[in-house]
Amino acid sequence: MRILLVLLAACGTGDHGGRAAATTPAHRIVSLSPAVTELLFALGAGDRVVGRTTWCDYPPAAQRVPTVGDGLAPDLEAVVAARPDLVVLYPSALNEAAAAKLRSLGIAAILLPQDRLEDLARAAQVLGRVTGREPAGDSLAAAIARVVATPAPGPGIRAALIAWDNPPMVIGGGSYLDQLATLAGARNVFHDLGSADVVSLETIAVRDPDVIVVLADSGATGPPAFARRASWQVIRAVRERHFVTLRGSLFGRPSPRAPEAIAAFRRLLEAAR
Amino acid sequence: MDDELILDLRGVSGRYRGAAADALDNVSLALRPGDFHAVLGPNGSGKTTLVRVALGVLPPRRGTAELLGRAVARWSRRELARVVGVVPQREENLFPQRVRETVMLGRYPHLSLWGAMGGDDRAAVARALERCDVAQLADRSIWTLSGGEYQRVRLARALAQEPRLLVLDEPTTSLDVRHEMELFELVRTLADEHRLAILLVTHHLNLAARFADRLLLLSGGRAVADGAPSDVLTRETVETVFGWPVAVERFQDRPQVIPLRARKGAS
Amino acid sequence: MKWLVLGLVAVASLALAVVLGPTHVPWSALASSDIIRSLRLPRAVLAFLVGGALGLSGASLQALVRNPLADPLLLGLSGGAGLGAVLAIAFHLGGVWALPLAAFAGALMAMALVYRLGLAGDVEPDPRVLILAGVAVGAFSGALTTAIVSVASAAELRNAFLWLWGGLSGASWDAVLVVAVYLPLPALALLAAARPLDLLALGEEPARYLGADVAPLKRRVFVAASLLTAVAVAVSGVIGFVGLIVPHAMRRVFGHQHRALLPAAFLGGGILLVLADTVARVAIAPRELPVGIVTALIGVPLFALLVRRWTTS
Numbered sequence: 001m002r003i004l005l006v007l008l009a010a011c012g013t014g015d016h017g018g019r020a021a022a023t024t025p026a027h028r029i030v031s032l033s034p035a036v037t038e039l040l041f042a043l044g045a046g047d048r049v050v051g052r053t054t055w056c057d058y059p060p061a062a063q064r065v066p067t068v069g070d071g072l073a074p075d076l077e078a079v080v081a082a083r084p085d086l087v088v089l090y091p092s093a094l095n096e097a098a099a100a101k102l103r104s105l106g107i108a109a110i111l112l113p114q115d116r117l118e119d120l121a122r123a124a125q126v127l128g129r130v131t132g133r134e135p136a137g138d139s140l141a142a143a144i145a146r147v148v149a150t151p152a153p154g155p156g157i158r159a160a161l162i163a164w165d166n167p168p169m170v171i172g173g174g175s176y177l178d179q180l181a182t183l184a185g186a187r188n189v190f191h192d193l194g195s196a197d198v199v200s201l202e203t204i205a206v207r208d209p210d211v212i213v214v215l216a217d218s219g220a221t222g223p224p225a226f227a228r229r230a231s232w233q234v235i236r237a238v239r240e241r242h243f244v245t246l247r248g249s250l251f252g253r254p255s256p257r258a259p260e261a262i263a264a265f266r267r268l269l270e271a272a273r
Numbered sequence: 274m275d276d277e278l279i280l281d282l283r284g285v286s287g288r289y290r291g292a293a294a295d296a297l298d299n300v301s302l303a304l305r306p307g308d309f310h311a312v313l314g315p316n317g318s319g320k321t322t323l324v325r326v327a328l329g330v331l332p333p334r335r336g337t338a339e340l341l342g343r344a345v346a347r348w349s350r351r352e353l354a355r356v357v358g359v360v361p362q363r364e365e366n367l368f369p370q371r372v373r374e375t376v377m378l379g380r381y382p383h384l385s386l387w388g389a390m391g392g393d394d395r396a397a398v399a400r401a402l403e404r405c406d407v408a409q410l411a412d413r414s415i416w417t418l419s420g421g422e423y424q425r426v427r428l429a430r431a432l433a434q435e436p437r438l439l440v441l442d443e444p445t446t447s448l449d450v451r452h453e454m455e456l457f458e459l460v461r462t463l464a465d466e467h468r469l470a471i472l473l474v475t476h477h478l479n480l481a482a483r484f485a486d487r488l489l490l491l492s493g494g495r496a497v498a499d500g501a502p503s504d505v506l507t508r509e510t511v512e513t514v515f516g517w518p519v520a521v522e523r524f525q526d527r528p529q530v531i532p533l534r535a536r537k538g539a540s
Numbered sequence: 541m542k543w544l545v546l547g548l549v550a551v552a553s554l555a556l557a558v559v560l561g562p563t564h565v566p567w568s569a570l571a572s573s574d575i576i577r578s579l580r581l582p583r584a585v586l587a588f589l590v591g592g593a594l595g596l597s598g599a600s601l602q603a604l605v606r607n608p609l610a611d612p613l614l615l616g617l618s619g620g621a622g623l624g625a626v627l628a629i630a631f632h633l634g635g636v637w638a639l640p641l642a643a644f645a646g647a648l649m650a651m652a653l654v655y656r657l658g659l660a661g662d663v664e665p666d667p668r669v670l671i672l673a674g675v676a677v678g679a680f681s682g683a684l685t686t687a688i689v690s691v692a693s694a695a696e697l698r699n700a701f702l703w704l705w706g707g708l709s710g711a712s713w714d715a716v717l718v719v720a721v722y723l724p725l726p727a728l729a730l731l732a733a734a735r736p737l738d739l740l741a742l743g744e745e746p747a748r749y750l751g752a753d754v755a756p757l758k759r760r761v762f763v764a765a766s767l768l769t770a771v772a773v774a775v776s777g778v779i780g781f782v783g784l785i786v787p788h789a790m791r792r793v794f795g796h797q798h799r800a801l802l803p804a805a806f807l808g809g810g811i812l813l814v815l816a817d818t819v820a821r822v823a824i825a826p827r828e829l830p831v832g833i834v835t836a837l838i839g840v841p842l843f844a845l846l847v848r849r850w851t852t853s
């Protein structure tokens with residue numbers, strides 16, 4: 001019954017709970033989201049994770065957990081085969097349907113928003129309750145909340161977060177990277193746009209960012225490929241080669257390692273000035 | 274000049290790719306200026322094949338086909354189109370053109386690659402429209418024409434080529450009596466007054482008999498009879514080739530074939 | 541007179557594309573602005589060339605397959621181009637020209653395959669089979685592309701779809717140069733086929749009897765039209781409706797004779813794409829619409845209008 005109560009309580013915070021029956025705090029959890037996997041390990045509940053996605057690569061201990069697919073379109077067979085008593089998903093239309101399916105099979109399923117750090121704090125609390133480790137959950141949530149509340153120093157370097165080059169796609173307000181950048185002391189010149197929007201090169205040129213921020217795989221080196229294209233030279237930051245490359249999964253998704261990410265981001269911004 | 278051979282087919286045989294037998298076997302035909310030859314025969318007797326061989330579309334397996342003394346195969350399509358005007362059985366005009374525009378297409382074989390149409394070309398088009406009595410329709414869209422009018426327009430296009438030989442493949446299918454007669458009269462005039470050689474394929478035995486100088490009757494790819502209408506359209510011949518009882522009467526000195534009704538309980 | 545108007549409209553559309561944009565460039569700075577010179581001007585010129593290629597290709601194809609609904613994209617080339625681009629991304633081919641070259645190569649392979657299928661066992665292609673083959677090849681490449689993208693699951697590959705519908709955002713003077721050097725040969729080949737194409741509209745047999753060498757004609761037109769379409773897709777992704785609508789619109793003004801229609805379709809296609817790209821850049825500024833969406837939004841109602849006038853006239 002406890003998990004049912006916990007889930008009902010979780011419902012109160014706006015997360016999608018379930019009516020599936022379980023009798024104890026969750027002991028076999030399948031995490032279909034890298035951020036959730038990180039959180040569970042950070043809460044000391046890593047040993048209860050019996051399934052993860054292929055993207056869940058942190059902490060290193062997580063890589064020993066068997067995978068159940070890439071999680072983008074949940075592989076229900078694999079999930080069920082892991083015999084979980086709780087499955088945690090990212091909210092999306094596909095995942096809502098998957099969650100409903102799981103509940104009909106008697107498996108508790110919850111969807112936790114994870115776009116920004118505030119969501120992460122709340123998720124930490126819910127996961128703390130669900131694993132019976134409320135103190136850890138609450139203190140992690142508080143730590144994340146402190147990070148969010150800490151203002152960034154300095155006047156703020158103007159940055160453009162470029163997700164793709166052809167057509168040029170920028171990352172705007174509402175996204176995790178935008179929040180990271182702000183906390184690291186940058187000002188996203190495209191903060192007024194949605195999380196990923198196509199813009200003209202001239203728009204980027206006119207907004208004149210001081211640095212261009214791009215995400216890359218861990219292995220990539222050097223400035224991004226589009227830096228050499230003739231049409232991009234109109235943008236001052238490209239011409240003068242002010243690039244910040246964020247490598248690895250530390251920056252690409254919300255994570256309890258946010259303080260680390262923010263600090264690294266700040267260092268890179270300073271170096272690229 | 275009237276003795277000049279325009280089209281000379283000698284013992285030609287033709288077979289389509291992948292066919293087991295010849296569609297045309299050992300047929301001969303000679304056309305001079307002013308000759309009006311009609312080719313007759315049941316379905317599948319080789320009439321269209323004959324036209325294709327004469328026009329170089331199907332190379333003859335045996336025999337020779339010559340146009341103005343040169344093998345048809347040695348003519349380029351452009352050269353051929355300057356001498357032979359064809360009104361084929363089928364045409365699907367894709368876009369709604371005006372009559373004048375579609376007749377102008379007949380001048381294309383005479384135009385150089387980048388050259389424009391000149392005064393001579395326009396005059397030839399005007400003459401063709403006149404001769405086929407469609408000049409008054411020149412600015413109409415072809416989609417608004419009746420069957421008979423459209424057929425005359427197609428004939429005008431062939432005439433605009435200023436050919437020496439005119440080939441018509443079943444030109445009167447689906448035309449009414451008046452338009453059939455008008456077309457045959459027109460063709461006859463072209464042969465008589467303008468010394469065109471005419472090769473006309475038709476199902477219409479009686480009109481062919483009345484207007485043509487010579488008939489060539491094909492059956493199963495072979496020439497069964499070849500000569501003046503009276504010699505070709507005899508009762509025995511027609512009954513054998515077409516497999517139907519007929520009577521043959523004379524009208525204005527030409528044979529006319531009258532199919533008889535099937536007798537009930539026929540032997 | 542009509543040509544003068546068309547020419548003026550072309551110049552006006554280019555001017556509009558240079559003057560309008562998501563950011564404000566003051567009149568005084570027009571000549572010196574980097575944005576104008578390096579971004580808007582090459583993009584406008586490229587749009588004109590690509591639109592022209594599509595219009596010209598569409599007009600020729602409609603004559604070749606004797607179907608007024610033919611669009612260059614029916615040839616399966618865009619499917620082949622998309623597959624080429626996705627493979628280039630999957631294999632991490634570097635270089636600025638890797639994507640367009642791979643897309644171009646993919647388009648050419650699709651063209652060869654469609655031609656082969658269109659022969660249908662005969663010596664010369666059957667235009668009706670060409671269209672069917674084009675649709676089949678396009679669908680097959682599309683399915684293959686989607687399969688690769690979903691299996692590989694890298695964000696880059698998903699973004700390949702963005703590129704495919706992307707449009708002219710990558711325009712540069714280099715691209716303009718490449719296209720400008722490449723266009724004349726296939727374009728001239730089509731213009732030289734203008735009269736034979738008039739004849740082909742009557743049907744293959746009548747065309748032959750009016751002096752057209754039908755088999756080489758079909759080959760030449762198919763290859764030239766495909767080459768024009770391939771470069772358009774390689775440089776600016778899939779842009780639909782231009783090749784379909786522009787020939788129809790131009791026919792109403794310039795008639796059916798291809799000597800006039802083909803150049804008019806080139807100019808008309810250029811104008812349409814330049815205007816569509818301007819709308820794409822400006823309509824929801826600072827965001828950009830994919831230009832393929834704009835051509836569809838303009839194109840579909842325009843097409844419905846044309847069809848109504850065509851059937852009632």
